[in-house]
Amino acid sequence: MTEAIHDLGQGFWTIRGDLKLGGVLNVGTQAGLVRLSDGGFAMLDSYPLTGNIRDRVMQLTDQGRAVRAVLNLHPHHTLHCAGIARDFPQAKLFGSRRHWDKHSNLDWQPQPVESPEVAAMFAADLQFSLPRGINYIDGNDRVHAGSLLAWHMASRTLHVDDTINLMPVPRLLKRFFPKPRVFLHPTMAQAMKPEPDALAELRNWIAELAAQCHDLRHLCAAHSGLRRFQPGEFSRELQAAFRRVEGKLAKAKV
Numbered sequence: 001m002t003e004a005i006h007d008l009g010q011g012f013w014t015i016r017g018d019l020k021l022g023g024v025l026n027v028g029t030q031a032g033l034v035r036l037s038d039g040g041f042a043m044l045d046s047y048p049l050t051g052n053i054r055d056r057v058m059q060l061t062d063q064g065r066a067v068r069a070v071l072n073l074h075p076h077h078t079l080h081c082a083g084i085a086r087d088f089p090q091a092k093l094f095g096s097r098r099h100w101d102k103h104s105n106l107d108w109q110p111q112p113v114e115s116p117e118v119a120a121m122f123a124a125d126l127q128f129s130l131p132r133g134i135n136y137i138d139g140n141d142r143v144h145a146g147s148l149l150a151w152h153m154a155s156r157t158l159h160v161d162d163t164i165n166l167m168p169v170p171r172l173l174k175r176f177f178p179k180p181r182v183f184l185h186p187t188m189a190q191a192m193k194p195e196p197d198a199l200a201e202l203r204n205w206i207a208e209l210a211a212q213c214h215d216l217r218h219l220c221a222a223h224s225g226l227r228r229f230q231p232g233e234f235s236r237e238l239q240a241a242f243r244r245v246e247g248k249l250a251k252a253k254v
Contacts, residue, residue: 005053006226010154011035011125013060014220017047029077030222032159033057034152037124040068043091044150044159045077045222046084067091069122071113074147074161074222075137078102094118096148098137114148127151129209131163133202134191145184145191149209156217163188164238166221180227182219182237184245189252199249206242210235 004016013033032044041061049057061067067088072081072095081103085093093106094113111117114136119128129149130136136146147161158164166180185191192198216234219227229237 003051003053005033005056008155008157008218010152012152012155012157012218013057014157014159014218014226015047015053015057016226030159030161030220032150032152032157032220033060034125035060036068036122038068039066041066042068042122042126043070043084043088045073045161046070046080048080048083049087064088065090069094071118071122071150072096072099073113073150073159074144075099076141076144077161077222081106096137125152125154127153127212129205129212131202132205133193133195133198133200134188135193138187138191140190143187143190145188151212156213156215157220158213158216158218158234159220161222164219164221164241165223166219166225166227180225182234182241184241188245189249192249192252199246202249203242203246206239210238213238 006014006016008014011034015031015033017029017031029047030045031047034042034044036042058064064087069092070084070088075096075098078099081095081099085106092109094109094111096112096114100108114128114130129151131146134146135143136148138146144162147163149163150159152159162185165183165185167183192202214235215231216229219229219234
């Protein structure tokens with residue numbers, strides 16, 4: 001995976017980043033840059049800005065001065081919060097309570113990033129979606145299925161960390177499967193809430209997200225990449241991805 005910044009149009013740029021496990025295996029990560037209706041910018045997630053990517057972001061944002069907010073959406077993605085806070089010291093810093101705990105020295109805004117108050121602040125440009133039926137912050141640090149999704153209406157782009165992924169297609173199979181496959185995070189079953197209606201809640205949330213993103217053009221998924229869709233295509237694939245694992249999720253509730 002190679003670092004890059006892509007202009008998806010209508011004021012949305014996706015940053016495709018590197019994240020090496022053990023310094024060897026590059027699983028990739030992401031951030032997003034959104035031009036707000038008031039002329040400012042918001043960063044979605046934290047990523048160390050260097051080289052050409054940093055130059056491009058600074059060029060777009062008046063050397064960073066126009067970045068009004070940094071929204072850390074995944075409670076288990078905490079590595080680069082301090083770095084992005086240094087890059088944009090004037091920006092309001094939002095995160096989950098887990099971000100607050102991991103970086104208690106940073107100047108966090110008092111409202112959790114997943115709160116209705118934060119959603120209202122950015123409603124002109126972004127719609128946030130918090131999965132139901134699974135834990136947003138799981139007690140097991142290896143369970144990363146929960147995250148806050150950001151839907152950018154103008155560009156028809158969904159920015160999502162871990163909850164929804166794209167499965168890369170091996171080179172030898174691309175003739176038969178040319179596009180990465182949509183799938184739900186492998187720890188989804190472990191993230192299920194211990195409540196009798198948890199599976200129904202998750203199923204309903206998937207259906208609502210599919211309807212909301214019916215005309216999605218771009219899916220930006222952490223660790224697994226970027227894919228363009230035709231209208232209606234993502235909704236069908238998302239619901240198919242849920243059906244493939246529904247039986248496993250049901251057993252997890254027994």
